[in-house]
Amino acid sequence: MATVLxxxxxxxxxxxxxxxxxxxxxxxxxVEKADYGRTLGAVLGLSEDGEEMTAExxxxxxxxxxxxxxxxxDLFLNRVRKKKLGVALKAVSTPTNxxxxxxxxxxxxxxxxxxxxxxxxxxxx
Numbered sequence: 001m002a003t004v005l006x007x008x009x010x011x012x013x014x015x016x017x018x019x020x021x022x023x024x025x026x027x028x029x030x031v032e033k034a035d036y037g038r039t040l041g042a043v044l045g046l047s048e049d050g051e052e053m054t055a056e057x058x059x060x061x062x063x064x065x066x067x068x069x070x071x072x073x074d075l076f077l078n079r080v081r082k083k084k085l086g087v088a089l090k091a092v093s094t095p096t097n098x099x100x101x102x103x104x105x106x107x108x109x110x111x112x113x114x115x116x117x118x119x120x121x122x123x124x125x
Contacts, residue, residue: 002072003027003044005064007102009087013061016085024076026068031102033057040064040105041098055103062089062106089113 004021006014006028014030021028031043037055041047044066068076073092080086089109091097097105 001027002068003029003066004076005040005043005066005102006030007062007064007106008059009061013085013087016083017063017080020076020079020083020085024072024079026072026076036102039099039101040066040093043102044093044098046098055101058103058106060089060106060110061087062091062102062109063087064091064093064102064105066093068092 002025004017004026006017007030009017009030018028029043035043036057038049039047042049065073065076077090089106091105091109097108100108
């Protein structure tokens with residue numbers, strides 16, 4: 001099922017995003033800090049965690065968009081923009097990042113944002 005993982009949103013923004021997800025038939029999941037050391041695949045129920053990892057905490061708002069297909073991603077992002085519910089850190093699921101923990105994804109997104117702000121490429125190649 002298409003799922004939106006939500007991190008560190010204000011209660012008001014969380015309610016509005018959950019309502020938007022419900023309207024679009026998307027599952028909305030608030031990820032608790034206790035789950036930051038689990039892989040994203042495990043949080044989504046797609047895999048099992050191997051070794052339990054301790055993860056650093058982070059306070060930034062973040063969204064992880066899994067399995068939004070056929071124009072659903074653009075539609076979701078446009079509606080988020082129209083409703084002024086912006087979240088700076090967003091990622092779409094890939095086979096690679098499904099193996100990341102939430103904390104690892106957060107670090108990666110922050111590094112990408114900083115590279116882009118400094119006029120550098122976010123990734124080599």
